[in-house]
Amino acid sequence: MSELESLDARGLLCPLPVIRTQERVRRLPSGATLEVEATDAGTLEDIPAWCRVHGHRLLSSESVEKETGGGIVYRFRIQICGD
Amino acid sequence: MPKPKRAVALISGGLDSMLAAKVIMDQGVEVEGVNFFTGFCVEGHTHAIREKQRKKPKRNNALWVAEQLGIRLHIVDVIEEYKDVLLNPKHGYGANMNPCLDCKVFMVGKAASLLHGRDGADDNFMTDHDFDFIITGEVIGQRPKSQRRATMPIIASESGADDRLLRPLCAKLLPPTLPEREGWVERDALYDFHGRNRKPQMALAESLGFEDWAQPAGGCCFLTDAQYSNKLVDLWEARGSREYELDDVMLLKVGRHLRPAPHFKLIIGREEGENRYLEGYRNTFIALHATSHNGPLCLVDGSPTADDLALAARILARYSQGRDAAEVTVGVDRPDGTSEALRVAPFSPSEIESGWHVGA
Ligand code: SF4
Numbered sequence: 001m002s003e004l005e006s007l008d009a010r011g012l013l014c015p016l017p018v019i020r021t022q023e024r025v026r027r028l029p030s031g032a033t034l035e036v037e038a039t040d041a042g043t044l045e046d047i048p049a050w051c052r053v054h055g056h057r058l059l060s061s062e063s064v065e066k067e068t069g070g071g072i073v074y075r076f077r078i079q080i081c082g083d
Numbered sequence: 084m085p086k087p088k089r090a091v092a093l094i095s096g097g098l099d100s101m102l103a104a105k106v107i108m109d110q111g112v113e114v115e116g117v118n119f120f121t122g123f124c125v126e127g128h129t130h131a132i133r134e135k136q137r138k139k140p141k142r143n144n145a146l147w148v149a150e151q152l153g154i155r156l157h158i159v160d161v162i163e164e165y166k167d168v169l170l171n172p173k174h175g176y177g178a179n180m181n182p183c184l185d186c187k188v189f190m191v192g193k194a195a196s197l198l199h200g201r202d203g204a205d206d207n208f209m210t211d212h213d214f215d216f217i218i219t220g221e222v223i224g225q226r227p228k229s230q231r232r233a234t235m236p237i238i239a240s241e242s243g244a245d246d247r248l249l250r251p252l253c254a255k256l257l258p259p260t261l262p263e264r265e266g267w268v269e270r271d272a273l274y275d276f277h278g279r280n281r282k283p284q285m286a287l288a289e290s291l292g293f294e295d296w297a298q299p300a301g302g303c304c305f306l307t308d309a310q311y312s313n314k315l316v317d318l319w320e321a322r323g324s325r326e327y328e329l330d331d332v333m334l335l336k337v338g339r340h341l342r343p344a345p346h347f348k349l350i351i352g353r354e355e356g357e358n359r360y361l362e363g364y365r366n367t368f369i370a371l372h373a374t375s376h377n378g379p380l381c382l383v384d385g386s387p388t389a390d391d392l393a394l395a396a397r398i399l400a401r402y403s404q405g406r407d408a409a410e411v412t413v414g415v416d417r418p419d420g421t422s423e424a425l426r427v428a429p430f431s432p433s434e435i436e437s438g439w440h441v442g443a
Contacts, residue, residue, distance in 0.1 A: 015124075015143055018146070019158050022158060042142075042143070045142045049143065049147065
């Protein structure tokens with residue numbers, strides 16, 4: 001079973017988006033997919049690095065223009081691997 | 084073959100903790116890293132906020148170190164627990180508001196809760212409580228207050244780690260710890276670094292094949308920064324309380340702070356990145372910005388009167404592109420959605436009293 005879980009880390013500055021991702025992933029079973037949305041450009045480096053360090057799979061990462069207020073939302077999809 | 088021993092390493096993102104972890108990994112020990120986020124870490128935030136710094140490659144140094152080492156790294160939010168460390172440090176503060184010795188005791192103590200057979204560890208932090216010992220990158224004499232020969236046993240005992248705390252970089256200058264006595268690690272292959280000279284660390288880094296590491300110019304913690312510490316104390320005094328939330332301490336990292344009177348303070352963005360960050364606080368603070376000219380965003384913290392806001396507008400106008408104009412129109416937006424426009428004469432630089440600058 002692979003449900004799509006989502007985490008809203010918008011407005012948080014690094015390393016908080018990584019911390020929140022880590023906390024959520026710890027409660028998800030192997031094989032689950034988590035979608036994370038963030039606004040700190042630092043996540044572009046940190047979320048992929050965190051996935052590599054923990055052996056999770058980064059399925060995709062995309063940058064989306066916000067409709068209002070300008071700025072960019074970064075959206076990551078992570079597949080949880082291992083224990 | 085016996086099960087390999089496991090160590091949890093405190094990883095700051097700097098060179099010393101990276102070397103300490105590597106030295107122990109090279110002895111066949113399984114190592115995982117932890118990094119604690121207190122809210123005052125320089126890591127990330129400032130880089131994320133300020134445009135200037137954004138141009139440089141930005142990375143989380145602790146994660147980067149973990150990747151170089153090929154170990155897992157758990158970044159742990161200790162914002163709440165850390166308040167007590169900062170507000171009530173048993174061993175007092177360093178040169179600024181940095182409670183380094185208590186901070187070390189706290190962090191090693193958190194790591195000690197992960198040791199084999201101990202309960203009381205909070206599951207929010209890490210599920211795996213199966214480590215045999217703890218390693219840090221401490222070096223005797225490196226920091227005048229917190230990294231001295233006399234503080235080493237204090238950290239070990241008050242944290243509860245006792246002789247399961249190993250400092251690979253200066254272990255030879257300290258009594259043998261459990262991992263050394265049990266032969267989990269070979270004491271002879273550890274080091275005797277001391278003092279502020281960084282050459283031995285550089286040489287070791289080179290011999291271990293590291294070519295790059297983080298050298299944060301101002302250290303990795305805002306509490307060691309004099310200006311930051313002044314702003315923190317100013318905030319506490321103005322509020323008459325030392326309570327703080329993450330947003331409070333984050334905002335102290337951003338913008339120029341001016342306090343024209345005890346009951347209100349202005350936070351003015353210094354560049355685009357900061358203005359964008361401050362925008363996020365419009366629902367909590369009164370926000371001022373010039374509408375007739377380009378200029379920064381200004382948040383007003385405290386309880387300003389109408390006269391105070393007029394003064395604030397004149398200060399803000401001075402930092403806008405209308406600084407030489409006879410009149411600047413300043414929009415005042417309140418969190419409740421109401422707004423008004425003030426037409427003010429910008430202050431000249433000499434009218435901004437130097438005593439208003441907080442932290443300087
Ligand atoms: S510099 Fe900051 S993080 Fe480092 S020991 Fe001191 S208080 Fe703790």
